[in-house]
Amino acid sequence: MSEIMIENLCKTFGSKDGRVDALKEVSLTIGDGDIYGIIGMSGAGKSTLVRCMNFLERPTGGRVLIGGRPLGSLSERELRRQRERIGMIFQHFNLLMQKTVLENVCFPLYIQGKRKKEARKRAAELLELVGLEERRKAYPSQLSGGQKQRVAIARALASDPEILLCDEATSALDPQTTSSILELLKDINKRFGITIVVITHQMAVVREICTHVAVMKGGQVEEEGKVEDIFAHPRSAAARELIRSDRGGDMQERYGRPEEEIRSGRRIRVVFSENSAFEPVIANMILAFREPVNILRADTKNIGGVAKGEMILEFAPGSINIEAMKTYMSHRGLEAEEVKEDVEQ
Missing domain, CATH: 3.40.50.300 (P-loop containing nucleotide triphosphate hydrolases)
Incomplete structure (x- = not known):
């Protein structure tokens, strides 16, 4: 042993x-x-x-x-x-x-x-x-x-x-x-x-x-x-910082401005796997709720042979559909969690 x-x-x-x-x-x-x-x-x-x-x-x-x-x-x-x-x-x-x-x-x-x-x-x-x-x-x-x-x-x-x-x-x-x-x-x-x-x-x-x-x-x-x-x-600030700094390797896509520049609107961190990474969930959600969503950052990586990634989304200030949109994403295999200012900055 x-x-x-x-x-x-x-x-x-x-x-x-x-x-x-x-x-x-x-x-x-x-x-x-x-x-x-x-x-x-x-x-x-x-x-x-x-x-x-x-x-x-x-x-x-x-x-x-x-x-x-x-x-x-x-x-x-x-x-x-x-x-x-x-x-x-x-x-x-x-x-x-x-x-x-x-x-x-x-x-x-x-x-x-x-x-x-x-x-x-x-x-x-x-x-x-x-x-x-x-x-x-x-x-x-x-x-x-x-x-x-x-x-x-x-x-x-x-x-x-x-x-x-x-x-x-x-x-x-x-x-x-x-x-x-x-x-x-x-x-x-x-x-x-x-x-x-x-x-x-x-x-x-x-x-x-x-x-x-x-x-x-x-x-x-x-x-x-x-x-x-x-x-x-x-869960820890140290882990989040290491994940944010991981920009190399097999990244397939990245776009948007850094989340440090965000000044308005609630933010959600969406985690997706190979089962959901290539479905147009976000685009379909925007069409379903007829409400704009800003993609601030997105990337896809290989973790142990499985495609995994994340998005940082910003919702319109004053939106009343945020919880419903989180549920929409959850039902389609995406995990969504709130991004707090005091944690991510």
Whole structure:
């Protein structure tokens, strides 16, 4: 079992400016075999959290349990063995520049005491898995960024981990390369059942690969749950800001002025799925009620292979049909909720 349970986790650092609380009472459960995203802007505490998951950073308080076993109760020897079950992938690859691709993948196997022939055989299998068997004799300096990350993934898999921690693993890559790396991680998860934790500041990464997500800000978890639920109904200001900033990837359409410019009329946030995204619900509603509706913003994205999106609508000031129009949309598969000034600005 590779379920990760984090209970009331705290991490405090001392500095010349005083005490810094990097993590504040963080509690999460990451299911066995899940692809779980932890998202937040710089300074949110997400990288500190992921380093506490394998005790590279020892928490100041709280517990981390893997498979029901608290890491804080392990001896140093037991902790080293536990870390062998947890692979890590970093933003800047951390490859040995003076070693070939094959030798980079062999490195953790040598540390485990594997014989050279056995280690090389296993490394060759992993390079085939990540699509780099033909570059086994190349050096990292001869590889593209995406190829370097594939080597890093192969190296992380060398010890047959049950958990894979990805700390901003695609931040240094272009969008097309990022997409190919995420597809590789999804394939690894499906093929081997490895629990994958993705640390990122990009909502596009979360909606592409993750099933669940925790949104962090200021060392705390603002909200967590299924990606599709948080996208449809973000409860925290941090989640709403990340969704609003997600403008790349597979956006199909966007038009209208930003909602920050709105000065009159009630606003409704409409969430639609693949079952309703291509029906002219809004146009038909305008015809049915004979009342203008201003589309301030609209976009469509792919979340876990399902087309999902949102619209921000503004109704005419003084309209008496708003509730009836919300009901009209609801009956046609659209979810509508009020947008409040103090929340969205």
